[in-house]
Amino acid sequence: MDQVLFVAAEASSVTYAQRILETWKKQGRKIHAFGVGSQSMEDLGFERLGKSEEMAVVGAVEIINHFSHLKAVFNSLVEEAEKRRPKVAIVMDYPEFNLMLSKKLHALGIPVVYYISPHVWAWRKGRVKTIKKYCKEVFVLFPFEVPFYQEHGVPCEFVGHPLLDEIDDRLTDDKEYFKTHRNQCGIRDDEIVLGLMPGSRHGELRMHFQIQLDAARILARKYPTLKVLILTAPTFSKEQMQDYLEDFRLPYILMKDEPFRMIHLVDMMLVASGTATLQVGLMKKPMVIMYRMKWLTGIMAKMLVRGTKYFGLVNLILGREAVPERFQSEVTPEKIAALLERYIVEPEYKASVINDLAQIRSYLGDKGATQRVVNALDKYIKA
Numbered sequence: 001m002d003q004v005l006f007v008a009a010e011a012s013s014v015t016y017a018q019r020i021l022e023t024w025k026k027q028g029r030k031i032h033a034f035g036v037g038s039q040s041m042e043d044l045g046f047e048r049l050g051k052s053e054e055m056a057v058v059g060a061v062e063i064i065n066h067f068s069h070l071k072a073v074f075n076s077l078v079e080e081a082e083k084r085r086p087k088v089a090i091v092m093d094y095p096e097f098n099l100m101l102s103k104k105l106h107a108l109g110i111p112v113v114y115y116i117s118p119h120v121w122a123w124r125k126g127r128v129k130t131i132k133k134y135c136k137e138v139f140v141l142f143p144f145e146v147p148f149y150q151e152h153g154v155p156c157e158f159v160g161h162p163l164l165d166e167i168d169d170r171l172t173d174d175k176e177y178f179k180t181h182r183n184q185c186g187i188r189d190d191e192i193v194l195g196l197m198p199g200s201r202h203g204e205l206r207m208h209f210q211i212q213l214d215a216a217r218i219l220a221r222k223y224p225t226l227k228v229l230i231l232t233a234p235t236f237s238k239e240q241m242q243d244y245l246e247d248f249r250l251p252y253i254l255m256k257d258e259p260f261r262m263i264h265l266v267d268m269m270l271v272a273s274g275t276a277t278l279q280v281g282l283m284k285k286p287m288v289i290m291y292r293m294k295w296l297t298g299i300m301a302k303m304l305v306r307g308t309k310y311f312g313l314v315n316l317i318l319g320r321e322a323v324p325e326r327f328q329s330e331v332t333p334e335k336i337a338a339l340l341e342r343y344i345v346e347p348e349y350k351a352s353v354i355n356d357l358a359q360i361r362s363y364l365g366d367k368g369a370t371q372r373v374v375n376a377l378d379k380y381i382k383a
Contacts, residue, residue, distance in 0.1 A: 002381050005081055005089040005110070006035040006046070007101065009055040011200035011234045012275035013092035013116050014038040016162045019370040020090075020377075021046060027374075031381065034084070035077060038234070049076045053235045055094075070097065078104045085110065088380035091135075092116040095127060102134035111380055115139040115159075115373060119316070128152045136380075139373055142317065142363055159372040160365030163275075163282060171264040172283060182265055185253060191227045192344060194219065195266035195285070197276045200233035207292040208272050209244050214333035215270060219340060220250050229266055232256035268343045268350075270336060273312050273325070281314040281323075281360045286343045286353045288336055289315075289325040317363050322356040 008017035017037055021044045024031050033041075036050035050073035074097065081089065081104075089105050091098035095118040102112045112135045118127060131138060131154055138149055138156040149156040170177045179189065187193055194216055198208040213228075220226045228250055232241050238256050245254070255262050259279050263269065269280045269287040280287045289312035310316050312325040324339045343350045 001030045001032045003084045003086040004031055004033045004377075004381065005077065005084075005086040005105075006033055006037055006041075007050075007077070007089070007091045007094060007098055008035075008037045008041070009050070009052045009094045009097065010092070010116075010275075011052070013094070014041065014052050014234060015166070016116060016370070017041060017090070017092060018044065019162060019165070020374060023370055023374050034080065034086075035089075036073065040234075049073060049080060055097075074101060077101060078108075081105055081110055082108055087111075088113055088377060090115055090377070093118065099127065099130050099134070102130075106134040111136040113137050113139065113377070113380070116141065117145075119313075128154060137376075139376060141365075141369070143365060144363070157372075157376055158365065159376065160367070160369040161278075162369040162373075163278060164361070164364055164367045165370060166258070167260050167282060171260055178264065181261075185255075185265055187227060187253075187265065188225075191225050192223055193227050193229050193266045193268075194340065195229045195231055195263065195269040195271075195280075197231050197233075197269060197271040197280070199272035199274065200235045200276075203293075204272050205236070205240075205244075208290065208331075209241075211290070211292070211331060211333055211336065212270050213244070213248055215336040215340065216250060218333055218337035219344075222341070223344060226250070228252040229262065230254045231259070231262045268340060270340060275313065277313045277323075278317075278360070281317075281357045282364075284354050284357045286350050286357075287314075287323050288339045289323060290331045290336060291325075291327050292331045293328070314357065314360060317360055318356060323353055 006017050008014045014037060018041050021033060021041060025044060034047035034049060036052060036055060037046050037048055038052045042048050089110055089112045091102060091112060091114055093116045105112050114131060114135045117138045132152060138154055139159045140146060140156050141161040143158055146156060146158050196212045198205050198212055216228045230241060230252055232238050238254055241254055260283060263280055263283045263285055266285055269285050271277055271280055271287050271289055273289050273291040277289050310321060310325060314323060315321050315325060
């Protein structure tokens, strides 16, 4: 049986890796996949050497705190790769870990493919040299990434964005279904639904969730029909989220479902920067993007992010601040609540943001990304 190594440590990467495994299973392929992944991947027969829910850390301080565990997983991956000699290693996002791993795997003669590559076209462009040195190929999600990698001599293939395969078209354009879906979830027609997406990592939850809840409280004082929808990331249980809600007295729904189905229910979203912003953007939901790190990590991030004005993915794609984004000291409940309030009191502003977000889909190619990835991997697995 052919062996394939995966590293899917981020919530979004887990979904895309799972779709590849599901496709192989439907095709009856005899492939044994092992590495870093989720419980849902394990349910498909994936052998976990590292658990994504334990590895989704962010920032220098968090990495230091988890260093011994991350190092143990890293060493285990290298050791097992040397024993098993997988046909290909598919590394996804998680650049600091994956670029170091790629170097080790390259030295062992194991081909490495980077799928869901770091946004080196936007920040820390020097990493492209490491990718070129240790990766056979990059599968890119955005058409505009192709000329960047070509310019740097990195073999790449545009596969499109796998998020497009996750969207049920009823969720974007069917107004009657929108009303019905909300009513089924206990949302009245007159209620304003504010969605909260604090992030998929433990550090993000600690840094963001309380601020998001406080911003909701401020809005609710002025708008009594406000209802809060709390979207639980795949890496968390509802019970973990509930720990933060003991003193939260506003009407709220705590939900764990497919991301697009949850996003469908909201009128506006307060979202931590990451792939979630693209999910919200594809649903054409007005949003405010926020991100806070520990002080030292934030200083380091500012030093490393050069040559780009934005950190929110939707703004990076569109090349302008289509939706407000705030970082570090600018992330306060009062400032965030004021930005969200514009969507309630300025219908023309809200409509212009929705119009901007509607353009995002044109940047992502066509549906079928997972199948294109599976096809592209065949040259390694069947070799």
